[in-house]
Amino acid sequence: MNGKEGPNTMQRYIMDKFFAGMRSVPFQVHYWDGTSTAYGEDVPRFALTFKEKVSIKDFVKNPVMSFGEGYMDGIIEIDGKIEDVIQLATGNREQLWSRAMPLLSRLTSKSKQKDDVQHHYDISNEFYSLWLDETMSYSCAYFRTPEDTLEQAQLQKIDHVLKKLQLKPGETLLDIGSGWGWLIIRAAKQYGVQAKGITLSEEQYKKTLERIAEQGLQNQVKVELIDYRDLAARGEQFDKIASVGMFEHVGQAHYPTFMHALQTLMRDKGLMLLHTITHAKEEPTDPWIQKYIFPGGYIPSLREIVSLLPDYDFNTLDIENLRLHYAMTLEHWAARYDNSLEEVRKMFDERFIRMWDLYLQSCAAFFRSGNLNIHQVLFSKGFNNELSLTREHIYD
Incomplete structure (x- = not known):
């Protein structure tokens, strides 16, 4: 089944919109509901598999943290070169790293x-x-x-x-x-x-x-x-x-x-x-x-x-x-x-x-x-x- 035929949940819909806004490297996402969607115009260079749902609140608020923790927990798998994943991430920094994050580190003891x-x-x-x-x-x-x-x-x-x-x-x-x-x-x-x-x-x-x-x-x-x-x-x-x-x-x-x-x-x-x-x-x-x-x-x-x-x-x-x-x-x-x-x-x-x-x-x-x-x-x-x-x- 192709995810483009219509998201079956609000979470699936939000994540689809999020990934659709990412540019620089074509990739594919296999979702927990059995659907798959290719993003970008060329042949996907890697695939992400979500074995389970992740917290959509956490994903939207801090996608970098959500991805890292999802990988650590075995919820997310990567099929392909991680270098391509990093190239996608660096090409979409504004979307992935919140502008609200403080730049100046605090004085610590x-x-x-x-x-x-x-x-x-x-x-x-x-x-x-x-x-x-x-x-x-x-x-x-x-x-x-x-x-x-x-x-x-x-x-x-x-x-x-x-x-x-x-x-x-x-x-x-x-x-x-x-x-x-x-x-x-x-x-x-x-x-x-x-x-x-x-x-x-x-x-x-x-x-x-x-x-x-x-x-x-x-x-x-x-x-x-x-x-x-x-x-x-x-x-x-x-x-x-x-x-x-x-x-x-x-x-x-x-x-x-x-x-x-x-x-x-x-x-x-x-x-x-x-x-x-x-x-x-x-x-x-x-x-x-x-x-x-x-x-x-x-x-x-x-x-x-x-x-x-x-x-x-x-x-x-x-x-x-x-x-x-x-x-x-x-x-x-x-x-x-x-x-x-x-x-x-x-x-x-x-x-x-x-x-x-x-x-x-x-x-x-x-x-x-x-x-x-x-x-x-x-x-x-x-x-x-x-x-x-x-x-x-x-x-x-």
Whole structure:
């Protein structure tokens, strides 16, 4: 039966009108009542199946959240490439993301920010180890060729960051949001620096301590469970600072506080490498991501970051976009996650499993489609005339 012959319920009618207003990608919807409708003029590139009715009130009010939760609950299935679903979504942003959603994130307490970080990163080290590479790097890798292994690309990313910082033996390095610690460990071993990492994740902190001990680097590498603001208040300063995949957790309202902390933590002429996901322009956080994946998070635009720097005596030196590298990284993660489902099911229920599957696959599609970017921004505190004149040191 074709749904165009007439909707048999008000809910069916409302959803038909909603989908009929979406453009950019042809698709098909199989409804719970056995009817199907194709939307768009060309051959459908994917199909959505609604096994049951969803709350029409929730669907109309917040279709992104309704879709995400419907997929998690097994009510909605996708037949086709999720990249096509994301392309449809990004081509219809005004219809899917409510204009009423606040753009500016609210000021939150340190304890709330710590809770938000631990919500995501303290799931368990065992869970992440199933699908991350051996370094346990949970950020965009750096692929020299598409054939690079994930571990190879992650080590190349760490080296890419460290080379940009132009480290010298005896210097001090701080990693804000140090994850499972491989960047500070590699910096100490490769460059002979004194390295410190800080994190708000209990699980990451414990694992990093273990790794430092295993490498015998207790006198050269330190890790602390501490907020960046509290570290800045202690008066410690560093020659070089890195922050990889942490800035998305700061929150737009806290950007001045973060920049002031960097200004305090960095020595004059010091270098900072900020590695963060970015939007092309300022926009609200995806509500499903906000609720289930990264509570309290906000993805900045590049211009938000760059416009802040001069106010804190920071001089922009280099900006690089690694968008396709993150798409490839996420595709590796999604494949490894899929291959680990038997073990994941021993830890979590089906709703959790589908949530993470949707998260990893959709993020890969967002980077492929160009809706998300990832930038590395290198800047100095004041002017430094002693740096390399070219970028050759990065690729040597």
